[in-house]
Amino acid sequence: MAESMDDRDDELSRLVRDRATRYRAGPALESSIRAELALQAASVRPQRPAPAGRWPGWSLMGIGFACGLAVSVALHFWIGRGATADQLEAELVDSHVRALMVSHLTDVASTDQHTVKPWFQGRVDYSPPVKDLAAEGYPLIGGRLDYIEGRAVAALIYRRHGHFINLFVWPGPPVGTRETSSRQGYNVMRWASGGMTYAAVSDLNDQELGVFATLLRQ
Amino acid sequence: MARMQDFDRLVLPHLHAAVNLARWLVHDSQTAEDLVQDAFLRAFRYFDRLHSNDAKPWLLGIVRNTCFTWLEERRANPAPVELDPEMAESLPAPADGLGISPEAWVDKERLRQRVDEAITALAPLFREVVVLRELEDLSYAEIAKIVDIPIGTVMSRLSRARRELRKTLTDFRSTDCDG
Structure with missing residues (x-):
């Protein structure tokens, strides 16, 4: 049968083509997609285990930034031992923003927790719990090595409706008692569980971020 | 890059x-x-x-x-299908200066809703070929590749979908004769 079933001129076809709704993307979707593709493009590199003593996969800009960071963190270190919640949260938000600015959200870009978790072996001195929440609407998109309060920490990156969440996790007690705060428009949620302390940073609204924290705590 | x-x-x-x-x-x-x-x-x-x-x-x-x-x-479940709340019955308020009479605008909107509902009532695999053919203007060969079925199946699926649409919309049109 040839292409011309001649349904095109049919009244029904015309009715459907003229009357049915044609949906379009909302205003935020395109920029959200572009942001995520930029991250993909930036983090596409051979995933080799890093030789000891080198930060894996950072560009020259990243290395320069890391040196600058190391200096400022070394200074921070002396104060950092007794860091207040405020200083910690400032550092966490700075890290989140910087990761977005240099399009370096993930070192390992994978939605598979069985890829992300072992990637941290040899890079941090603990094994971060990595949970997959894609079924609940918070897909894991990768992991990143970060440096908070004078130590290498694991950052796990999740996405929710176009917003990115940086989940920092490291062993130890929580700093201060404050659970939720907001700075520079970013929400920070902190809690402790199973000997690990967690901090979730995102521009996602605090209600959905709260759901994220609850899902992780289960 | x-x-x-x-x-x-x-x-x-x-x-x-x-x-x-x-x-x-x-x-x-x-x-x-x-x-x-x-x-x-x-x-x-x-x-x-x-x-x-x-x-x-x-x-x-x-x-x-x-x-x-x-x-x-x-x-x-393919049927019955839950309508998207945004596709609900209530008509949005008409804008001013439409260039057509308010009555004509209401008729247009009502027709759009009926057509949308008729398409929504189709099972997803039938709805899909209608959207790809009528709204996205794709050829049978392109649809066959997208859905990964033979061209003959595209045609029969489309044919069946159109039969159902025609029935639903005819029913609508025959009951709407007090317009």
């Missing part, structure tokens, strides 16, 4: 078509946009597999697979 530029030029222009197909399949607008974002990410990862300057069928193939996987995981 060149890859991003090519992707931008070839694939991103089809964003609205992607959202249109996704929304017709999963109904909920937020879910549709999430699935479209997932589909675009997958498309970018497998961009090397595109061997044509027309990315629309290739992209829509990824979108429909993403949506049907989601539908299977949610074990959604």
Whole structure:
């Protein structure tokens, strides 16, 4: 049968083509997609285990930034031992923003927790719990090595409706008692569980971020 | 980088078509946009597999697979179908200066809703071919590739879908004779 079933001129076809709704993307979707593709493009590199003593996969800009960071963190270190919640949260938000600015959200870009978790072996001195929440609407998109309060920490990156969440996790007690705060428009949620302390940073609204924290705590 | 530029030029222009197909399949607008974002990410990862300057069928193939996987995981029933709350009966307020009479505008809106409902009432696999053929203007060969079925099956599926649409819309038209 040839292409011309001649349904095109049919009244029904015309009715459907003229009357049915044609949906379009909302205003935020395109920029959200572009942001995520930029991250993909930036983090596409051979995933080799890093030789000891080198930060894996950072560009020259990243290395320069890391040196600058190391200096400022070394200074921070002396104060950092007794860091207040405020200083910690400032550092966490700075890290989140910087990761977005240099399009370096993930070192390992994978939605598979069985890829992300072992990637941290040899890079941090603990094994971060990595949970997959894609079924609940918070897909894991990768992991990143970060440096908070004078130590290498694991950052796990999740996405929710176009917003990115940086989940920092490291062993130890929580700093201060404050659970939720907001700075520079970013929400920070902190809690402790199973000997690990967690901090979730995102521009996602605090209600959905709260759901994220609850899902992780289960 | 060149890859991003090519992707931008070839694939991103089809964003609205992607959202249109996704929304017709999963109904909920937020879910549709999430699935479209997932589909675009997958498309970018497998961009090397595109061997044509027309990315629309290739992209829509990824979108429909993403949506049907989601539908299977949610074990959604094809019928009866829940209408998207945004497609509810209440008519939006007409804007001023439409160029047509308010009565004509109401008729138009009501007709649009009826057509939308008739399409929504179709099972997803039938709805899909109607959207791809009538709203996205794709050829039978392109639809066959997107859905991964033989061309003959595209035609029979479309034929059956049109039969059902015709019945639903005829019923509407025959009861609406006091207009």
